[in-house]
Amino acid sequence: MALTDTAVRNAKPKSKPYKITDGQGLYLLVNPGGSKLWRVKYRLNGVERKLALGSYPEITLAEARSARDAARRQVAHAVDPNAAKRQARIEASIRASHSFASVAEELIEKKTREGLAEPTLKKMRWFVKLLGRDFGKRPIAEITPQELLHELRKHERRGRLDTTNLLRAFASRVFRYGVATARADRDPAQLLIGALTTARVKHFPAITDPAAFGALLRAIEDYQGDPAVIYALKLTPHVFQRPGEIRHMEWTEVDFDKAVWIIPEGKMKMRQPHSVPLSRQSLAILADMRSLSGSGRYVFPSIRTRERPLSENTINASLRRMGFPKDQMTAHGFRTSASSLLNESGKWNPDAIERALAHMVAGSVRRIYNQSAYWRERVAMAQWWSDYLDELRDGGNVPRQQEKIEGWSTMTTPAPFGELSYGFSMRTKMKHEGNWTTLSAR
Template sequence: MSLVDKTIKAAKCPDDKKSKKLFDGNGLYLLVNRTGSKLWRMRYKFSNKHQELALGKYPQTTLTEARDLAKNARKLLDQGINPMAERKANKQANHIAKNKLFEVVAIEWWGIQKSEWSEDYAKKVKKWLLEDCSSIRDRSIDSIKVVDIAQIMLAQKEMGTPKKAPPILSTLNRVFGFALGKELTETNPAQNFPLKDVIGKLPAVKHMAAITEPKALGKLMSDIDNNNSGDFCTIEALKLLPRVFLRPVEVRSLKWAYISFEEELIILPAEDMKRSRDHLVPMSRQVQEQLLQLREYTGYSTHLFPNQRDASKPLSKNVLTNRLRELGYSADIVSAHGFRSTASTILNENEWDDKYIEIQLSHLIGTSSSRPYNRAKYLKQRKKMMQWWSDYLDSIKVS
């Protein structure tokens, strides 16, 4: 006799048994367990072997739905297809389809790369992938075409943020490269994308002003080293800045705990760097002498350059830039951040190895697979370079 809902609702497993079967016909039955669960099953024969197919749990799967599922399974049997094998194949196909979604692939790539980035930059890249590329998030990565990339780029132009287009495009190019390597797609629609033709010419990039002509640089260094009017810590911080390749914020935030006179190194921990890794700065003889003298004045503080109002805090944000302006150097001539460009340009002109320069600037070089970070890489050569640089700055100063 066929089942009815009233019978199913009232069904209970006898206390002396683990389960009880209620048959509906054509192989479909309800398995009533001692625990109270009621499970739909279909018993069938395929290749001379008896098998059972799970069809859901009652009441989530109703009697009508269970019968429909059983009917569909019998149709497969009539075609010589094992419904259990078909279900397994469908699950596998769904799993593959899910793993090929752009969002899934992009986040997997992001998870691998983020250790190379600062926390802020990692968040920025994730936002690009999930928000700026939201139009392709739920698309299979092998279905995304050049026109889809064009729409993402054009959206940046329409939002008034065209400068974001190049880094987003570069990120997409890397994601698709990753997908190619995993055989999730056969094309990379972001590669060789004609960005300029699609969104037009980008606004000119504003570079940090820097002096690279030796005579002008010598005059600047003389002005920095010889003018002692003003706040002591600001004066000393600006003297140090050109000689260590660090960013202004890194110089302002230096702590005495980072200074190792024994090793002749400034050792900046990962949390104070733009990237998640320690950074070593070899101290030239001139830098060591300056810091030994400085310690007599500011050794009471955690910071090399404590704030006038609160010695537990470093110098405030704009003091180095303001100091340059006080010395008569306008924003279009030199910026506090420009000393890094100055050093890079002149060292390259004097044929120092680009690898030493880039590492000392705390730039990543090579690919993610070829650059396992070694903070002491080329340290011997970098020490020589940093001493040469301090000597060079002294040699060009105006008397």
């Protein structure tokens, strides 16, 4: 006779355990202590076995019958329900032990072995902390898109829009790694694309007016402070590489004989080695610095210890002390200044300028071509650029002034600009190295 909810509820304990059967192997075991346990009997390969389904009232009669039917379907496919349950318990335990933070740390360790730059690894560890200790402890397989969005909204509400979107992208990398290593089933961060506020693109403040840039160079020349800071400030405009690459510059990377600085791929943002031609001025700055730090590892060691490079904010702090606010000039802004002024000169192939800036070029074939084809031009450009900086620093560049004199256009321009093209049709008198020449401008 089939059981009813009332019969199960009213079953009283006796001095010995007893069973109340339901059908198709399902029964309720009532113990003297009052516990009521669901069990199902089944046969597999001629051997009778028992499967525990849970206790009443946590498992209702309807739920017990559903579990019994599922077990019978497993038996019909030659699957042992007990073995399947044990395997599921092991898998659940493994998945629960793999928290988001532990999988993230494993990914970071993998990237470390692959040679990812230390600043990038440091940022990844910072992202783990930003997502929070409680979130980090959650099993990665159980995290929902809504749960992740809740964590990201905390940063979005504080106005950290760039950080919020970077956090989502980082979380997505962790989830994808979790899927690839069988610790997660999906990437909930992928589902949040479009849910977060996108920050406006911000460009690093930079001085691009030649006369104003000359004033900056003179301020650097007059700056008083730690020698490593002074020489780092002097070198930065000449090589216009990323601040982190300059800070971490090592003597083993500088070849004075070949006049080149070779930055290894582990230090480059784009994970590609980068060669920087060094002008006479750059070599002179490095030679002066070598007498101060040449016995150590870093070209520009920290003020506190020679075992570490200059700190991340040293150059920016020095610019502030020189009177250049953060909305006018930054350490990274020297790259923008160089890019703008080099392109405005009209002397150099834009691809050569991009290669000098170590910007990634789309397409592997074109990237390889750019690494080799523009080297001679980049060497010439490096020397031209340093000469131009000297002229700006010495006040030799006066903003281009144009006045009409009897139908002529008189324009004063610095010598380094050399050949120029203009967007108007008139004969132009150019003063070059003290001599006036007449050009037919286009």
